[in-house]
Amino acid sequence: MGVSYRLFSLVSLVIFQLGCASLPEQEPRPEVLSFKNTQATRLGELAAHINADTTPPQQAFIPLNDGREALVARLALILQAEKSIDVQYYLYHNDTVGRLFTQYLIEASQRGVRVRLLVDDMATNWRDKDFAIIDQYPNIEVRLFNPFSVRGALRSTQFLFDFSRVNHRMHNKALIVDNQMAIAGGRNIGNQYFSKGGVQFADMDMLVTASATEDLSNVFDRYWNSDQVYPISQLVPLNTLTEQDRKAVQQVLIDSLTTPESKQYVRELVQTDFYRRAKDNQLRWFYGSVDIYADPPDKRLDKNKDAYLISMLKPSLDSAKKSLFILSPYFVPGDQGVAYLAQKVKQGVEVTVVTNSLAATDVSAVHAGYSRYRQALLEAGVVLYEIKAVQGKTDKHWLGSSKSSLHAKTYIVDEHTTFVGSMNLDPRSIEINTETGVIFHDTKLAKHLLEQINSGPDGRYWQLRLHKGRVAWFESDNFGREPDFTTEPQTSFLNRVWITFIGLFPIESQL
Incomplete structure (x- = not known):
């Protein structure tokens, strides 16, 4: 009895201390902004040259579909940096890609380049010392978005006591160099986003120049200086870092x-078409106007939904007159979204949605939320495809690897207006997380992307249709009456039971 009582008292004390844990008071810090006079840098001169021949003046951009090419583009920008590198990511893994990327940042800082590294704190557990030591390099500063006040092994317990705050995450992704060129889109920093082994994410980024880069810099500055962001030095005291820690990192x-x-991976990077074309100055640029939008960093506290990214994107969606093509890995439209797409179909718009199948998704709970809307979408006339997890033919196409999962967040309106960003069409992206989105106005780009999506080998998708009043899955070349599957393809009975079980919980607002 005495032992049980003491154990209960100890647990109660720990819970009380965790519940009372709070972030340190923000130390006064000067506002730090992007460098504005960088036209004389190598990237500034290159951007000016690329944009010089357009009349009227337009902005240049390149889609980055292939994972390896997307990393080559990032490393090439970092190598060319002379003044500044601004980095903003939701996930920053400690793997081959993450370490390679970090090493390039450190080498840039040693050349005198200012590096600002902003990472969301959701997935940084056990990496406090890593980031704190990186922060100690000259010219590098690391900050965390909305950090957990409880660090280490017990940090997840904070969801029990401070859920409304720690549930709010920064999902934005951007790399900005010398305020002259930038990359924004759906990729985090990690192996699976850049075609490095295992299951690979089919994703989309855009390399942009000119005023689009300045707009992204302004977004970054807003986040970097916000009250939601803490320097790593405030969370990990310098006196807790040993020389042994530094040498180990x-x-x-x-x-x-x-x-x-x-x-071997570096050799594969050097063999990419992007590397060869960049080396020979033969990159294919697209030209048009570009609009940059982002959620406010304090989205959790901002009740003005007109300031949310989805509100800023809605006019482009509303403008669809002929076609609306959507790529979204996590697609949970809700009743309101289904009604919106159904109305577009009634107006004569061909609406196509491509998302992950159950076998391909990496977040089962989201699929449980999405699956309850499939029937209604099909009944409304929406064309629905699901990416296969294991495809019949290995291919280097960005949507055609043998083990793949869709991660690109893109929509194309009337083969003219293209959105690329970090925002999924689900409640979490729309209402909770912060996101960045870029809209490109260029018919050539839109048609190029649609051709890329449609040009790969057959067997990459399931097409969903209604069969005897129920959802069924058909091979893309199956024009017969009988479906290939009437239950989730490439999954086990237990997988399907688990999804059904998850779907019973009222968690859609968190998906």
């Missing part, structure tokens, strides 16, 4: 680039 970075696996 440095050695891991060095060793990770000398393994046979990493050397």
